Amino acid sequence: MKGIRMGYFFSLLGVLITSALAFSAKWAMNYFGLSCFEQIVFHLKVPLEGTNTEFLHDWVRLCFSKAIAATVIFLLLILCVPIIRIESGYISAWLCLLFLIIAAHRVGFFEWVINQFRHTGLYDQYYTDPHDVHLEFPEQKQNLIHIFMESMETTYTSKENGGDYPEDLIPELSKLAKDPDNVHFSHTDRMGGAHVVAGTGWTTGGMVAQTAGVGLTVPTVSHRFKENTPFLGHSKTLGDILEEQGYQQELCIGSDATFGGRRYYYEQHGHTEIFDYEKAKAFLPEGYHVFWGFEDEKLVEFAKQELTRLAAGDQPFHFTLLTVDTHHPKGYKGHDYQDIYPERLSNIIRISSARIGELVEWIQQQPFYANTTVMISGDHTSMAEDYIRHTYEKDYDRTVYNVFLHAKNKTEYTHRRLFTTMDLFPTTLSAMGVKIPGHRLGLGTDLFSGQKTLAETVGLEKLDQELRKQSDVYWKKIL
Incomplete structure (x- = not known):
């Protein structure tokens, strides 16, 4: 029994x-x-x-x-x-x-x-190892401020602008994208952006794609990423390149940077200083914790303080900011939240655009802006699946927002481009006035050059499929 x-x-x-x-x-x-x-x-x-x-x-x-x-x-x-x-x-x-x-x-x-049993020749044919490229920096090196906006898509602008919402949820970002003094890359003749492919569709993957030109399609038998373990140890990233050029580097985020391996990636590539929730505890009320750590309202104020400190130094600086309020699935409702639109996340996206718009205005008023390139981009398309499914058209082609302010390079090849977030790696350096022989780094192509991107060469769907397969080059030169 x-x-x-x-x-x-x-x-x-x-x-x-x-x-x-x-x-x-x-x-x-x-x-x-x-x-x-x-x-x-x-x-x-x-x-x-x-x-x-x-x-x-x-x-x-x-x-x-x-x-x-x-x-x-x-x-x-x-x-x-x-x-x-x-x-x-x-x-x-x-x-x-x-x-x-x-x-x-x-x-x-x-x-x-x-x-796991399929192999691709994509990396053998198209991967450009940054170790082998002699980059030529301008005599007067540009500071770089890279603002990663959590899940920011051009989907959120109005249909009139090329988005898929009845009115513009991101008017400040739209204004920056349409400003002729700035550079905005689009897949259409209106506002658009970069596509997401395998290994780039979440925060760490998106940040790596835009700073290393590769995705995080990590083989199952690879080592675990942790402290004192190499994080893409064979890769030469934006952080490594700028460290060689004497840049001070800092990552400022409103969560624990350890999550998702972000701390190890940035510390190991460029000895980047980390200002995250753990460090901010010294400046926050005891026991303070909201959402992932602290909200964007506080993050922006910390960013202003850190930028002022970095600008006071003798070295050029590379400052990375990652917002969090628009994180899936519901976003963070701060004290300035207003019920303007039917969807909670739409209201939070509206506030996020205004907040970054205000930060950009502050940056432009600072003395260091004269020698600074500002890049604003989403880290990936939104992962708030319920919100996207119930708010936007199913067949709308969603892309990641991007804009370059005070770029030292100009181009006529800005619209009707098929590109991914990996292409933003060499494009960022080009925006800083860096000359890139061959116009390629990693799997990315400098969009300023007008040269065909990998997505334009092999097709977006084919590229996504090949990235999911195994590659000896990925093991030996990237991982």
């Missing part, structure tokens, strides 16, 4: 766990906007300290509760239907297998497994 009861227990436990996985897989793809299984593999290999735990409440409500309900139904069937009671072990095994298959299919696991 005891053995039978234990059999029932393990049958029910198996159904509970595997059904929770099946429900969680669908929920996670929508809630987090997961673009590929590679994203899951990467986050299994990096520290997750500082994660916003708000999602746990939604998971319990939307996933675990359903798993409990499924388990209770199975228990009732065991109690009420003799044949199911007799064959409960056999039936539960098949149920568990079915739930596992559903979960694996929903997160793209099977496609990922197949790609």
Whole structure:
């Protein structure tokens, strides 16, 4: 009798766990906007300290509760239907297998497994190792301020401007993009931007793409990224290049930089100083923690202080800012939140545009601006899947926002370009007045040059497919 009861227990436990996985897989793809299984593999290999735990409440409500309900139904069937009671072990095994298959299919696991045995010649043919390129910096080196705006898309501008919202949620950013003194690259003849491909669709992947010209399609057998472990140890990134040129470098973010391996990437490539939530605790009220750490209102004020400090030094500086308020799934509602639009995230996006617009105005009023290039870009397209699905057209071509202010280079090749966020790596250097022989770094192409990008050469879909496959070059020259 005891053995039978234990059999029932393990049958029910198996159904509970595997059904929770099946429900969680669908929920996670929508809630987090997961673009590929590679994203899951990467986050299994990096520290997750500082994660916003708000999602746990939604998971319990939307996933675990359903798993409990499924388990209770199975228990009732065991109690009420003799044949199911007799064959409960056999039936539960098949149920568990079915739930596992559903979960694996929903997160793209099977496609990922197949790609582990496929090899691509993409890197052999098109990868340009920055170690082998002799970059020519101008005699008067430009400071660089790179503002990464969380999940910022041109989708949020009005349909009239080329976006997909009835009116403009980002008028300050739209004004900057349309200003003839600035440079905005677009995939259309109106406002547009960069496409996201495999390995670039989340924050760390997006930041790496724009500063190293590669995606984070990390093989499953690679090492785990942690302290004292190389993070893309063979790569030469924007941080490495600017360090060689004597730049002071700083990353300023409103969360724990350890999350997703960002701390290790920036510290190892350019010895970048980190100003994150952990460092900001000394300047915040004791125990202060909202959203991922602290909100953008405080972040912008810290950024002004840090920029003033860096500008007072004798070296050129490279300052990177990463906003957080527009982070999926719902964004952060600060005290200045206003219900103007039906969607919560639309209102937060509106505030974010205004806040960065104000920061840009402040930067332009500072003495150091005369010798500074400012780049504003989204880190990736939004992962707030529910918001996107219910607010915008399904077939709208979503792209990442970008604009260069005070660029030392000009070009006529700004619109109707097919490009990815990897192309922003050499383009940023070119905007600073750096000459790049061959106009390519990593898998990126300098958009100022007018030379065809990799997406324009092989096609966007083909590029995305090839990036998911294995490459010896990725192992030896990048990872």
